[in-house]
Amino acid sequence: MYPTLFTNPGVKAFAEAIDAERTRQLAKFGEQHHPDGTGVSPEQQKLADNARAMCQQVFAEGRGDWAHILFEEVREATAESDPAKLRTKLIQIAAVCAAWVHDLDSRTEPSTPAA
Template sequence: MYPTLVTTPGVRAFAEAVDAERQRQLAKFGDQHHPDGTGQYPETIDADVARMACECAAEGGYLDWMHILREEVAEAFAESDPVKLRAELVQVAAVCAAWIADIDSRGSQT
């Protein structure tokens, strides 16, 4: 269907699922443009709290995907610089891809 652009296991299926969802969104809402709305209080505080919770969970041996994704999303919400925000959103997408790959590896695909 697509030329080979990615080699990480599971990322192609993730990208195809995201592409299909984007097509549904475009069909329903059209091309959208909104302000970022990031980099404001209390999101900056939330990012610090999420980062500390993730670190504590890792140190305590109970780190899970929710901790990791919450930290990445909170960091994105706290970022006001568009270049840094984009980098944070790429990290959010990468964590989502990793979490989905983990779910798929358990045989619980939907």
């Protein structure tokens, strides 16, 4: 479907799955525009700080997992008010999701996208 542009294992399949999901979303909802809703309260920064500390703690204790990593990244994104920094955080979230999906696929048969 796409030329080989990806260098990391599983990223091509991940990108194709995202593209298929975006096609379904656009068909169902059309193009959407909403406010970011990020970086608007001190509470969001506090939640991001707490998520970062929790993630560091559980990994230091040997109990960290993908959910901790993703939760930290999402909390950091919700605390960000600068659009360029928010974009960077959202790309980091997508990369964590790609790594998690690749890890899942390495342990099981890759699943087909939900309809």
